[in-house]
Amino acid sequence: MSGPPADPLGYYDELLTAAERTKLAALRAYLDEHARPHLPLWWERGESPAHLRAGLAALGLEDDPELAGDDGRPSAAYEGFKHFEFQRFDASIATLYHGQVGMFRTAVRAGGSPEQVARLDPLIASFALTGCFALTEPDHGSDVARGLATTARRDGDDWIIDGRKRWIGNAAISDVLLVVAKDTSDGRAKAFLVPRETTGVSVEDICGKIALRMVRNGDITLQGVRVAESDRLARIESFADVSAILAKLRYVVGWNAAGMQTGAYESALAYALGREQFGRAIAGFQLIQEKLARMLGNASATLSLAVRLTELHRRGELSHSAAALAKTWAADRVRETVALGREIAGAEGIRVDNDLARYFCDAEAVYTYEGTHEINSLIVGRAITGLSAFTR
Structure with a gap:
């Protein structure tokens, strides 16, 4: 299978074209070469690798004609897996990139006049204007x-x-x-x-x-x-117009959550295979395998949710309450999954060099910026009962 190891259900190969898989492979290669060796130091220093933006823009992840569908834009599945790949690698670098081509570009495209869009959109896509x-x-x-x-x-x-x-x-x-x-x-x-x-x-x-x-x-x-x-x-x-713009991005929550869990799972698996206790790799211990299985199960279930949300989004049928349910459930799974990974690494799991501490901490931001567990739960509760807990 050419896709991510943590894709046992085979979505990667089934949903993406050869050109899309090639593009995402180029993204992985770029991040592995230019960012992975420096991640622990950047994270510990709180240093933003803004210099990566030029290289990422040069990959043509957004507007390569090879990716264009009938509407002239990349498919929703490709967009989802692009979010997945960034989050799988690092949540901060995902924000560095998608804060520009996701939130900012979407707001300009949806909110600007035709003249504004024509003038600004090419500059945004190339990062000439940030x-x-x-x-x-x-x-x-x-x-x-x-x-x-x-x-x-x-x-x-x-x-x-x-x-x-x-x-x-x-x-x-x-x-x-x-x-x-x-x-x-x-x-x-x-x-x-x-x-x-x-x-x-x-x-x-x-x-x-x-x-x-x-x-x-x-x-x-x-x-x-x-x-x-x-x-x-x-x-x-x-504000209804602002909300409509935000709604265009609701479906990516599942991809982000699945990507972070996948990255944590892969890091935990690599650590468990390389760490020996009592004369053998800890990956052979039953308790470790149970944790790895739970991590993979959470990541796979969240990816399945992401695929469904994307289909509803594509058809224009993704409701606010369904997105809120996905957010609160997926954010819970992220917390659980990264905690299991940190447990597998023991004391080394609190050191950023092993990646697992980075996923563990960054999950707290994902849990919050997706709208908070409580607010999303109230949105779902209102849809279930017909009663709003936001008002008295």
Whole structure:
């Protein structure tokens, strides 16, 4: 089988074309050569390998004509396995890449005017223009739809933006911040492309993290920031439009979760095969094999879920509650799987050199940024009972 070892159900070979498998193999080779030897040091230092972006862009993972389907774009299965491969390797590097070509590009494509898209999209795909999606705020995460505190006030042909954004991935290494703000005149959400070097913009890195240490998460302050009307994304007129953009990316949660679990499983298996106790490899012990089997089972089940979510997404039938159920279940499985891997490595499992500590810590970020277990559970609960726990 040419796909990932942790794909016993054979999705990789069945769902991907030869060209898609070749492209993903090139991605694996690039990451193994240019990033793998440095991962422990980068992670421990909290150093973002932003220099990888040029090499990743040169791989043509997004717009290679060989990948184009009938609609001119890569297949949803390829997009899913691309997320899988990045997360399988490292969650921070996945954020470095997909924060640009996933969230930022999707927002511009869906929210920009045809002229804006035509001008910006090629620059985004090539990383000639880098950007990040600035939505969450210090006091508003899951409730930001109703609690949006950053404001935008029209002033002639410009807008004046004031507020703060927090936990914005890649903020300090992006040319443009895509800022979602509340229009003071009508209370509706608008989105603005704000150059990071604009007067009144400051970005401070969030330090002291135990997860995604290589991601430059930013605390952004905007004070009297002046932005031209031409830099407002023309097709975002309300938070419903923002939600619709986020909905386009719901299906990737399963791929991300399956990828991280697969990486942890492979690292745990390699460690168990190479570590000897009582005169033989610990991979031959029953307790270790039971943990490996559970890890592989979790990863395979999550990958199956990802495939189903992708099909529903392709057909336009993926509901908010189904995505929330997938998020909360998959995030739970990620936590369980990486913990089993860390257990297999014992004391060495708390050292980042063996990868398992990195997966173990980074899983906490995945568990949180997918919307938190509690919020997603309430979304599912509302769908099940017809009663909303969000209101009193």
